[in-house]
Amino acid sequence: MNGPGKMALYVALVIAAFLIPLVPVLQPYLIQFAFLWVMILFAMTWDVLGGQMGYNSFGNIVFFGVGMYATAVVQRDLYFTVEEYANVAGGDQAVLTPVEYLTGLGLGMGSGALLAVVIAAVLGSGILGLRGHYFAICTLGLGIAAGELASGWDYIGAGSGLVTPLLPDALGERGPFFYYLFLVLAVIAFAVLKRLYAGQFGLAINAIRDDEDKADALGLHATRYKTVAWCVSGFFLALTGGAFGNLVIFIDPTDVAFAGPTFGVWMVLMAILGGKGTLWGPVIGATVFHITQEIFWTYLFGWQRVALGLMIVVVVVFFPLGIVGWLRERWPQRFGEVVDEGARRVQVSLDGER
Amino acid sequence: MSAILEVENVTKTFGGVIANNSISLSVPKGSIIGLIGPNGSGKTTLFNSIVGHHPIDSGAVRFQGTELSRLRTPQIARLGLLRTYQQTRIFGKMNCVQNMQISLPHVDDSFATMLRKFPPEITERAESLLEFVGLYAKRQLRAEDLSFGQQKLLEFAMALMNEPITLLLDEPTAGINPTLINGLIDRLKRANAEFGITLFVIEHNMRVIMNLAQHIYCLAHGELLADGTPDEIQNDRRVIDAYLGAH
């Protein structure tokens, strides 16, 4: 497909996504759709490192949790003292005016994202020096350690969790509000990543994936690229987490915020299912996974998690290329891998600057 | 001619094995220098020591007056000292043009250049260099789908893209179709003459190295055995013995 055609397709898709809440049949499912955008954000942000850079992280969930807690804490501390809040949250939920709610949410998500970037930069400078399975297992440890830490820290509610303020009535129903919030986030994240992958950043992290030692030997600032990649990933995950806390209202440290065995693994699975290291793979993978999962939850009550473990094994062992990766392997020409025989160029001067 | 790269008494051991024993040599600016020796004589180890793949036990490596033995590989590469590998290393899942684009010099990578799109002149230069090594028609293929010889050529082109001052080539003709070897020698010489890149070449093919280098060093058992012009080396008794295993 050529440039303008592609552009038209993107615009059409986005417009269609924005119109979904207006279709009466779909209106009861808006929360499920909001979850779908969250899943897509999970898979896309995981793929920055896991797919494009070859650093398979099991610890990205840390940024999700950090964003969630930071947002909730800002929302709480902006308008309440901790004791007041505990009382209010115990019975009713905190009631805020729309302006208060939006200010808290915005400031909270902003500071959460900032905090996540700082954490990614600091941790990244050390952890991103590890390669291969050492990196994978170190990040696994990181994710679980973060959850354990949050479960013991009283300021953020420790093991009993934290409650976020309710969406004020003036802002409408929960469904459409969070549907649009996550949709906008997902669209922005997709656009930013698409732009980044198309330039020097994208090729640099691809080069690190294919052969980091060679990239080093070419003088690439690998550490810098790796850290920026983790920061980008952490930034969007923290924003997602901040909004997600408000969507689910109750933040449990290990089951919601730092939910390594569920969200943390799903991100990996979704990206692989769709095709890791591709632009559309994570989006497609997340969509397929979300639908499958809803079916599991509906028809396999009690055994859905068993089925999920089985699904991971099957996908990884039998379908490691993923949907888009498989298509690419099958029809490489459709992805621009062509020989144009006979193409000859006029020899131009090759003088380097030095 | 002044020396651009100086190796002084470099020693490198792996456990008890002495891979390089007090090697000293110098590469003059603008020259093509050869490095030969039987298998296991420590040639690649010396390359690894020069570009910082591992620490050296003692000695000094200087490039344009800068001491390299404490620097790390990317820093050395950014000084303009680059190497290629015997077991060709390219970015397999990326196509040839992308391989070339990302090989551009990384001397002044700021935050802005990291996040930019490639300006047309970089793509232009990448494609010109692909044409230079005869890979232009295959520029959209993934590098891993190329034949071994073509990958070798791609790696050479990537090295040129990086605009090195000095290039260390580890067996550039190994695995390349004999009919292409003459063309490659010609390109190496042009890279040296037209772009002014100093070349330091490990080579097993005697015809190639005698044809290419102005001065040759010979290693055996980790020691510097002899050095001289191609003619001197060809007639050196010790070199012949080393290759035939008479000791």
Place this chain on the structure above:
Amino acid sequence: MGNLEILLQAPIFSVQLLIDGLLVGSIFALAAYGMALLWGVMNIINISQGDYVILGGYVTLTLYNAGIHPLFGVPVAALVLFIVGWAIYRAVIFRVVDRDLFISILATFGISILLQQLMDQIFGADIQSAESGLGQIFLFDSQVTVSQIKLVAFAVVVVVGVALVLFFKKSRMGQAIRATAQNARAARLMGINTDRVYAMTFALNAALCGAAGALVVMTWVIQPFIGLAYTIRSFMIVVVAGLGNIAAVVAAALGLGAAEQFAAFLLGAEFQIGFVFGLLVVILLVRNMFLKRQRQVLK
């Protein structure tokens, strides 16, 4: 940190913690040695390692609930897990042996989740343990107590360790495993059926974990979802000790056991798991820092 003062004022507590830690650590050594075995022979990092431990615990618990003394659980759990390991190898692992490392990590992660959920469905999510009925030994005027079952567990580990060393030195299968670890291709050329060797290695590893699990359920507690902590402990021990050196593995395991007991006492028991995972991050970073001085990285 209030507990630090207790330690300083009553040093005898340190002895108590140390003994408990060393005895617990000896159990970690079993699972860790299994992980080193898999890593060295098959180049696989098995995330489901800890879940075999827990599964071994549940096998023992089942015997115990049927009125059999849990010490019989050690051989039975080892046998059951040997069969489970063999089956898992035949079903999944043989497909990922020669592939990208991450594929095997993720595949075993999937197996881990699968086993956890199955155990949760079958045995329930409660914390459980099996009472051995053995008493306590009192030392230093009863200031230090050591439960006899922990000493028995320690003895079991020693016996299993000696048996392993003999197995690898003397038996044909043991030698074939060592040969495959050094060079699988050469081993194949020499007529060794490496597929069988791999199956045997994987099953043997599961059996070791099963035995460890039987000891865990008698000396400590089990729960379907705490397997990952044993995986991480094993990984950490192997990273510190290196592959294929049983003495170093035991030393590192004992050290980790002791460190955990002290950390749990000083930070509070609720941070013990957090400590294990945090320690992993620290150990990896420190190792990498030292390697960087050598112009190398952990990979």
